[in-house]
Amino acid sequence: EVHLVESGGGLVKPGESLILSCAASGFIFTSYTMNWVRQAPGKGLEWVASISGGYRDLYYADSLKGRFTISRDDGSDLLYLRMDSLRAEDTAVYYCARVFGTARDYWGQGTLVTVSS
């Protein structure tokens, strides 16, 4: 059974950095593109970034490129999101999700990031 478990969220001050992790199990991790999607409180879904197995392809939302970095450790089945220079508007639940074709077929439970002074 596919499982995705995010961790690393919490309360941070504006300008600080944070690294989120997503532990994957139940499938051959290296064979799948993975991504991060976020959802601000009471708002819709916003795609953040995607990374293919073996780091062949990296994609970022235009508004986040330069501050956020997606990476993965295929040997440990882990997905990461490094977030720098955090702003209040980055406050959201961050989900990792597996990519199936161009859909997202499995999602984690999400981890909440709150940026506030």
Place this chain on the structure above:
Amino acid sequence: SYVLIQSPSVSVAPGQTARVTCGGNNIGTMSVHWYQQKPGLAPVLVVYDNSDRPSGIPERFSGSNSGNTATLTISRVEAGDEADYFCQVWHGDSEHVIFGGGTKLTVL
């Protein structure tokens, strides 16, 4: 940038049919995916590639896509279908994942 437009809300009585639409320029040339999200929970894929259903999703959920509009149809609506529904495409020209703004389905 490519934009997907969804109506903010749709209301339907139990047992009736709900239609949630997703508008986009020439969306009929793309693969559209639909997610259901209940309060406090992660999204769940209910339709992918316009009209396919993942295993475990009831046949009551179906999808279509043509021209500038994709539609998620929920037949014989139940109280448990009350949720937010989001459409999504991969926009190849920009290499971006695009989500619609979401539609809140209320079961009266």
